[in-house]
Amino acid sequence: MRGRVTEKDKVFRVRARDRETGIEALSNPAWTPAYMYGGDHKLFWGDLHCHRLEKPSAKRNDPLLWSYGPATVDEVYRFARDVVHLDFTALTDHDYALSTDEWREIQEGAEFYNQPERFVTLLGYEWSWNRGPDADCGHRNVIFRHGDMPLISSNWKGSNTPQDLFNIFRRISRTGCDILSIPHHPARLGNRIWHNWESMDPEFERLMEVYSHWGSSEHEGEPYALKARNERTQWEEPYAEYPPYEATGHFLQDGLRQGFRFGFVGGSESHDGRATSSVQIAHLPIKSTTFNHHAGMTGVWARRRERDAVFSSLWQRRAIGTTGVRIYLDFDVDNQPMGETISVQTPPKQMRVRVHGTAPLAKVVVVRNNRDWHVVETPGWECVFLLDELDMPQDQADWYYVRVTQEDGEMAWSSPIWIEDARRVF
Ligand SMILES: [Zn+2]
Ligand SMILES: [Zn+2]
DSSP, X not given: OOOOOOOSSEEEOOEEEOTTTOOEEEOOOEEEOSOOTTTTOEEEEEESOBOBSSSHHHHHHOGGGGGSSOOSHHHHHHIIIXXXXXXXXXXXXXXXXXXXXXXXXXXXXXXXXXXXXXXXXOOEEXXXXXXXTTOOSOEEEEEESSTTXXXXXXXXTTSSSHHHHHHHHHHHOSSSSSEEEEEEOTTBOGGGOOOOGGGOOTTTOOEEEEEETTEEOSSTTOSSOOBOOOTTOOTTSOGGGSOBOBOTTOSHHHHHHTTOOOEEEXXXXXXXXXXXXXXXXXXXXXXXXXXXXXXXXEEEEESSSSHHHHHHHHHTTOEEEESSSOOEEEEEETTEETTOEEEESSOOOOEEEEEEEEEEEEEEEEEETXXXXXXXXXXXXXXXXXXXXXXXXXXXXXXXXXXXXXTTSOEEEEOOEEEEETTTOO
16 A cells, blocks of 8 residues: 655544454554654654563573563564564663673674664663662663663672762763663552662653553552552462552652653563563563553654664653553643753743544643643544643742543653743752
8 A cells, every 4th residue: 555645734543444354453643744843853662671581591591481472682673673663672681680691692682673764772771779678779771872881780789879870870971961771660669669769860860761561650649550569469469459559759740849850751661572561471480461551662752763863862851651552742832842941031932732642532631840730631532732821930940741641541641841930040
């Protein structure tokens, strides 16, 4: 099927039906803009949080485990590129499980599968300090702009605290904007692996994972509660039946309230090598079950499907997190995109919100300083609006972001935009 879209400012979805079975499918929304900020940014989709089992070597050495999803770096990237059709992916195996040879394989695989305009790979790993009752410093996915960077493990003396890790990053960074550390499940109470705000380093921690199959960490009391094993639960019980188990004060809104500035991404935290999968087979004996919720995904507004462009946009916080669906979400204030800080002497003139759902939309909310500020109920599949009565910021800076909920329960979050009073910034 060939065709060319000539109409501007229209949203298209393609519906296909198999004549024999009657099975129907509907594509994600595609918008042909008459105007886009920055001229040529597009929304690309990927997964920055993807593991092969807890220990990749266990899977490779046990033939029984080969049937449970990709085991090699090649299989991981081929699945992400050819099966789930992602634009970018980072394989972020746990640092403590990786040998020197396995890290080299990950570096080589990331280089081999990184093909500009076809598929972007990002070299990364998870710094997952996880042992002992005093963990209290959280898990992070480290994502590099360059493909030849070293593994700095949480397992090693000298890099087993966030402070030591970031000091090493300051030494090995070439440009000052080529290493990202993305904390995940910040409000997860189980095993005390929540995010400790005192360990946050704004230089590298410019993004946080709002959603993965553990649940959402936006704020307390939301639909996708974080759950985890506690003293009373067993591996045999399905995760879905666990009670919420969340750490008060460790949600993203708590960090925003403290003045931290970070964008939002979504991740799968796949443990079977399949990006965007939520199958849980990390623990032996082999058991295939699902995590709490289904896997999340990240959307990035970038100029090109190319590693440097994708990384730059992540660095600039031009990202959205979703519950795993490709909801089209764009948001700007006076033509400044999500992730930006705008310094003003007079109130901003215009906020623009554009949402195209993968299902009918239940609610589109502009959140201001953690409060639902502007709410649009049941707008249908598309929701496009302008707001022109913005105020001067009240305190240091006001922050705005957009939260989308569809009728099928799927959600998306934009990264925030901060508005500073230029007269009060010193
Ligand atoms: Zn983790
Ligand atoms: Zn993880």
